[in-house]
Amino acid sequence: MAELFEWNDDYNVGVADIDEQHLELVALINQLHDAIRSHKASKQVRRTLDELAEYTRTHFAIEERLMRESNYPDYESHRSYHEALIDQIRALQAKLDGGEASITFELLHFLRTWLIRHICDVDKQFGAYFIAHGSRPEWMVEAHAAMTSRRWWQFWKARA
Numbered sequence: 332m333a334e335l336f337e338w339n340d341d342y343n344v345g346v347a348d349i350d351e352q353h354l355e356l357v358a359l360i361n362q363l364h365d366a367i368r369s370h371k372a373s374k375q376v377r378r379t380l381d382e383l384a385e386y387t388r389t390h391f392a393i394e395e396r397l398m399r400e401s402n403y404p405d406y407e408s409h410r411s412y413h414e415a416l417i418d419q420i421r422a423l424q425a426k427l428d429g430g431e432a433s434i435t436f437e438l439l440h441f442l443r444t445w446l447i448r449h450i451c452d453v454d455k456q457f458g459a460y461f462i463a464h465g466s467r468p469e470w471m472v473e474a475h476a477a478m479t480s481r482r483w484w485q486f487w488k489a490r491a
């Protein structure tokens with residue numbers, strides 16, 4: 332069966348660490364899609380959503396730190412897009428806790444569309460800026476290891 336979210340090289344922003352994290356986000360969205368369409372138990376679907384939410388939060392924190400350290404002029408507006416999505420996911424998690432919502436295909440399509448638009452618009456702008464003005468920081472070695480070995484929450488907690 333086809334994946335919900337097929338990666339397209341047009342989505343690359345040109346910064347390897349960011350592109351690899353975006354690929355992982357796509358994999359997590361597809362994992363959530365698989366869990367729903369194969370009628371996995373709601374607990375398991377919920378766990379996958381929570382994992383996606385944590386990964387997203389950590390990915391945004393890493394992007395934002397790269398922006399601050401490279402003095403990116405559009406940092407504040409870019410950050411506000413991240414915050415808006417995080418707020419929406421938090422609101423959804425609260426509704427799920429209260430039994431007032433369920434995880435639907437509409438949600439998955441929303442996440443997919445949000446991510447494609449965000450990457451192709453503002454992440455690409457930052458990617459171009461970072462290639463011209465930034466360089467891979469020391470701390471990215473640790474962050475990258477955490478993000479690719481699915482230990483990102485430990486990285487997040489260590490920084491919180």
Ligand SMILES: [Fe+2]
Binds near residue numbers: 394413449453454
């Ligand atoms: Fe971003």
